[in-house]
Amino acid sequence: MLEAKSLDLFYGASHCLRGVSLQARPGEIVAVLGRNGVGKSSLLRAIMGLERIRAGAIVWEGADISALAPSERARRGIGYVPQGREIFPFLTVQENLETALAAAPRGSKVDAELFDLFPILRQFLRRRGGDLSGGQQQQLAIARALTTRPRLLILDEPTEGIQPNVIKDIGQVIRLLAKERNMAVILVEQYFEFAQALADRLAIMVRGEVALAGRPDELDEAAVRKLLTV
Ligand SMILES: Nc1ncnc2c1ncn2[C@@H]1O[C@H](COP(=O)(O)OP(=O)(O)O)[C@@H](O)[C@H]1O
Ligand SMILES: [Mg+2]
Structure with missing residues (x-):
């Protein structure tokens, strides 16, 4: 289980996170929502x-992993998919996936199995990352994060700039990882409907x-929407 307890984060004098607490248990999907600039990515x-x-x-x-380097957190089973995907455009799909093995035991x-989750990646193994569509790049970024077999998967806006049919596929994969592989999942999401349908709990920043x-069914939808609209 992941527990963020009363986190405070500053950028210089700017107070970005103010006592933020969040928990995610194995098998649970937690979605973090909020307008631009509220601190979701920073969290x-x-x-x-x-x-x-x-x-x-x-x-x-x-x-307590607060003082550990990102690489050590990865070794301890935390996978991270950054906002904007950040795949390597000039490396092939295969090479992009292999970059993640640096955090895995030698010889891994x-x-x-990754290709059962994302069949398109098997087909495009030798294609360069930069030549994939946005949705395919997102699938590659998720697959790369899964290479080290994390027990917590963190995704920053996995549906950003992606076509609806691929959004549906990505949602199904996230659900499968949590419900069948008992992964804890924390994701930042811009689409309320997607988060509501997918997540066990929502946190609106x-x-x-x-x-x-709270749980999607216990939150007042109108109140949530009010906090999300610009
Ligand atoms: N590296 C940074 N240095 C200074 N300010 C930053 C940095 N990263 C983010 N910020 C600021 O912190 C606030 C929260 O940013 P961010 O966590 O990216 O928000 P969100 O993901 O919710 O859009 C914003 O005001 C942003 O401009
Ligand atoms: Mg962000």
Whole structure:
């Protein structure tokens, strides 16, 4: 289980996260929602160790990992898919997947099972990442994060700029990873409907704080939408 406890994060004098707490248990999908600039990506980056927190604690499987480097967090079973995907455009699909093996035990290979989740990647193994569509690049970024067999998967706006049919596929994969492989999933999402249908719990952020949180069926949808509309 992942527990972010009262996280505070600053960029210089700007107070970006203010006492943010969030939990994700194995098998559970938690969606973080909020307008642009409220600190969603910063929260995920803090959990992954890409931003240093000023106060609070990040506890993963019972251990305080707040001071660990991102690579060590990856070794401990946390996978991260950044906003904007950040695949390597000049490397092939195969090579992109292999870059993730640096965090895996020596001699590890790219798991053939990955291609059952994303059949299109098997077909395009030798194609360059930059030649894939946005949706295919997103699938590649998720597959790359899964290469190390994480027990917590963190996804930052996996549906951003992607066609509806691929959004549906990505949603199905995320659900399968949580429900059949018992992965904990934390995702930032811009589409309320997608998050509502997929997540077990929602956390809505406003200006660096979690303003509302709960199961989709227990939250007041109108109140949530009000916090999300510009
Ligand atoms: N590296 C950084 N340095 C300074 N300010 C940043 C940095 N990254 C993000 N910010 C600012 O912190 C706030 C939250 O950003 P971010 O976490 O990316 O929000 P979101 O993902 O919700 O859109 C924004 O005001 C953004 O401009
Ligand atoms: Mg963001």
